[in-house]
Amino acid sequence: MKKNIEDLLPPHIRALHPYVPGKPIEEVERELKISAIKLASNENPLGPSPRAMEAMREYVGQVHRYPDGQGFYLRRKLAERFSLHPDQVLLGAGTTDIIEMVAKAFLQGQAEGVTAEGSFVMYYVVAQMLGAALHCVPLKNYTYDVEAIAEAITPRIRVVFFANPNNPTGTYVRAREIDRLLDRIPDGVLLVLDEAYAEYVDDPEYSHSIDYVRQGRNVLVLRTFSKVHGLAGLRVGYGLGVSNLVNCLNLVRGPFNTSSIAQVAAMAAMDDHAHVRESVENNRREMRWLCEQLDRLGVRYVPSVTNFLLVDTGRDANETFQLLLRQGVIVRPMKENGFPTAFRVTIGRHDENVRFIESLKRAGMTAPVPA
Amino acid sequence: MLTRRDFGKRAGLLLAAASGSSESALAQRAIAGLGNAPPGTIWINANELPDGPCAAAREAMTQVLPETGRYHYPEFRDIYAAIARSEGLDRSQVVVGAGSTEVLQMAVQVLTSPVRPLIASEPTFEVPFAVARALGRPTVSVPLTSSYAADVKRLAEEAAKAKGGLIYLCNPNNPTSSLTPKDDIAWLVANLPSDAVLLLDEAYIHFLESPEQESGLAWVRQEKNVMVTRTFSKIYGMAGLRVGFGCAKPALIRPLAALAGNVISIVSARAALASLREAAKLVPERRARLTATRDTLCRWLRQQKRPYIEPHANFMMIDMGRDVRSVIPEFLAKGVAVGRPFPPLDRMLRVTIGTEREMAEFRRVFEQVL
Numbered sequence A: 001m002k003k004n005i006e007d008l009l010p011p012h013i014r015a016l017h018p019y020v021p022g023k024p025i026e027e028v029e030r031e032l033k034i035s036a037i038k039l040a041s042n043e044n045p046l047g048p049s050p051r052a053m054e055a056m057r058e059y060v061g062q063v064h065r066y067p068d069g070q071g072f073y074l075r076r077k078l079a080e081r082f083s084l085h086p087d088q089v090l091l092g093a094g095t096t097d098i099i100e101m102v103a104k105a106f107l108q109g110q111a112e113g114v115t116a117e118g119s120f121v122m123y124y125v126v127a128q129m130l131g132a133a134l135h136c137v138p139l140k141n142y143t144y145d146v147e148a149i150a151e152a153i154t155p156r157i158r159v160v161f162f163a164n165p166n167n168p169t170g171t172y173v174r175a176r177e178i179d180r181l182l183d184r185i186p187d188g189v190l191l192v193l194d195e196a197y198a199e200y201v202d203d204p205e206y207s208h209s210i211d212y213v214r215q216g217r218n219v220l221v222l223r224t225f226s227k228v229h230g231l232a233g234l235r236v237g238y239g240l241g242v243s244n245l246v247n248c249l250n251l252v253r254g255p256f257n258t259s260s261i262a263q264v265a266a267m268a269a270m271d272d273h274a275h276v277r278e279s280v281e282n283n284r285r286e287m288r289w290l291c292e293q294l295d296r297l298g299v300r301y302v303p304s305v306t307n308f309l310l311v312d313t314g315r316d317a318n319e320t321f322q323l324l325l326r327q328g329v330i331v332r333p334m335k336e337n338g339f340p341t342a343f344r345v346t347i348g349r350h351d352e353n354v355r356f357i358e359s360l361k362r363a364g365m366t367a368p369v370p371a
Numbered sequence B: 001m002l003t004r005r006d007f008g009k010r011a012g013l014l015l016a017a018a019s020g021s022s023e024s025a026l027a028q029r030a031i032a033g034l035g036n037a038p039p040g041t042i043w044i045n046a047n048e049l050p051d052g053p054c055a056a057a058r059e060a061m062t063q064v065l066p067e068t069g070r071y072h073y074p075e076f077r078d079i080y081a082a083i084a085r086s087e088g089l090d091r092s093q094v095v096v097g098a099g100s101t102e103v104l105q106m107a108v109q110v111l112t113s114p115v116r117p118l119i120a121s122e123p124t125f126e127v128p129f130a131v132a133r134a135l136g137r138p139t140v141s142v143p144l145t146s147s148y149a150a151d152v153k154r155l156a157e158e159a160a161k162a163k164g165g166l167i168y169l170c171n172p173n174n175p176t177s178s179l180t181p182k183d184d185i186a187w188l189v190a191n192l193p194s195d196a197v198l199l200l201d202e203a204y205i206h207f208l209e210s211p212e213q214e215s216g217l218a219w220v221r222q223e224k225n226v227m228v229t230r231t232f233s234k235i236y237g238m239a240g241l242r243v244g245f246g247c248a249k250p251a252l253i254r255p256l257a258a259l260a261g262n263v264i265s266i267v268s269a270r271a272a273l274a275s276l277r278e279a280a281k282l283v284p285e286r287r288a289r290l291t292a293t294r295d296t297l298c299r300w301l302r303q304q305k306r307p308y309i310e311p312h313a314n315f316m317m318i319d320m321g322r323d324v325r326s327v328i329p330e331f332l333a334k335g336v337a338v339g340r341p342f343p344p345l346d347r348m349l350r351v352t353i354g355t356e357r358e359m360a361e362f363r364r365v366f367e368q369v370l
């Protein structure tokens, strides 16, 4: 009997649906005939690092050359920054790419993973893509529950995905709790510490994740150029781990996964200390202002150490999203992520945050302030 | 269950494959300070086009820079649709990757299996073989014919024997720059076993006089079991930006698209779009420039009585009369980086066609090396 080509595919691949992204800002503007602001994707409201832009402008004439597939210079620069060896640095087309590499390398066959419910969606997407089992333990008070994660580690578990701070809740756990978790994780289980928002966290006790790498622990630290450096559109992020681990992951990495121009931009951004400082300061100042406003309105939110806030209006998230969208403010509803009455808003520039608060008021999303 | 050690073993192959396959391995080594390329070395080793992106693409890149702080996921719908339209296809018939390398990887991953081999000519572009071996998939290699074309009869036989599989055919072929006649490929499509898929790599198709006639896209439109890959790395001069794509009927594209992470940078995507808008003018102009430079080299080689394989792309193979392993370092020492060895064609040197000035320098060094 003649078979169709698609019959030859594994069922988990056949079951996949291509990702349907949200509305582009231009489309919203066209439909509403007003200018829109996008506070939906945790991008840097100050835009890309100016030094990175300058470096890219100068590099335009050289893009006919293949990139350095090993990313020699960028890896060396990152290694110097963290006092590691270049062999302990892995480059990805965004950290999303590295999350995918981890899953491809370690979640094959019967291997399983653990993460939290209500965390970064890519963990779930990638596991499904590979048909791998991923156990999700509930958050506790919007925060990764270290105890529950440790208890979920059965002999089949190979990988723990731990977003610290967590997206979309903006919460984190301190280094000493991660220490305790690591002590309970058996050999042969990889802890992926996703620190995409590390640069925003203002707490000396937040993390000493790089020490784990230096100590040869089974940890992969993820960082990205998409957030504080403002290079989300270029797709470049990195992982830090022992060289054996990095070697393994390099095997499943596409040989030329990062473009040459992204490598050039990333290196320039690393030296753009002024841009990083301004980005962090804007975030801190505006986060404080936003929280004050929300407090005044009596709107609930989860206190956050990142560049975004999970806001719970107590009403259907998708409806709130629509009400804000109609006023040209794009946020991310979190109904599908396990928070039926919450949305996530990225901290913008002051003018954007003012507009967000005004729109929230106009949408009637305020609770009576208790007397 | 795949143990860590098994994984390491397989992965080792993949790593070897990845580094060997990298067209710019030599360049990388030199950049990294590991090679001994003298300053001012001419890089005609990686089949890149010295012209770089066209002016409109450069302009588009510069303009998008202030927007690189954003994720551009939604825009990719339109970008991918535009790429599809440029080939007269629907969005559902196209998958875009970080270079055609990524598309080839996905195709091998999805369309071969432990019982469905990868079948391809030898020598050919090595990424598909490398990926298949790394995944532990069976591979079958079939020698090129005496005119360096793919032996389509034997490729079909092997697929029939295996009751399916993926046939990879690179046209024009890398590293030989030779062409498989359209009629031969038509025969292969007509005689494809029912569970086999033909993967036509058209990275260099634009360098042919009439790419549209030679292309396999017509079979894609007829919903045959054919996938065609294309790239922006060659005639469009943007290998560093990593954009390539695959074309096939939706049933073949869908599983690949599901695997494709969104890895294209917005700078790359905008540059690709701008190039497509210029393609009608750009492609023939660049082809003419390239062909003229290549013809000059061929003429010179004939005067030198130096045999070569008749070229059809932006590179060619020259018979050096001795093992190129000893020739390549001599060229490099004199400031000319040429292609690596491609066994079993041990005496053949692969040279990328650079600028007029670069090729004049190549000829000068050639005389010294001989």
Ligand SMILES: Cc1ncc(COP(=O)(O)O)c(C=O)c1O
Residues within 6 Å of the ligand: A041, A042, A093, A094, A095, A096, A097, A120, A163, A165, A166, A167, A194, A196, A223, A224, A225, A226, A232, A236, A237
């Ligand atoms: C927790 C977390 N990890 C990783 C990422 C991915 O960032 P990128 O792929 O742009 O590096 C994000 C982005 O939103 C995130 O929130």
Ligand SMILES: Cc1ncc(COP(=O)(O)O)c(C=O)c1O
Residues within 6 Å of the ligand: B023, B046, B047, B098, B099, B100, B101, B102, B125, B170, B173, B174, B201, B203, B204, B230, B231, B232, B233, B239, B243, B244
């Ligand atoms: C035949 C062939 N296919 C595909 C590629 C990969 O090109 P890219 O990944 O840059 O699109 C190359 C690169 O040299 C090639 O020679």
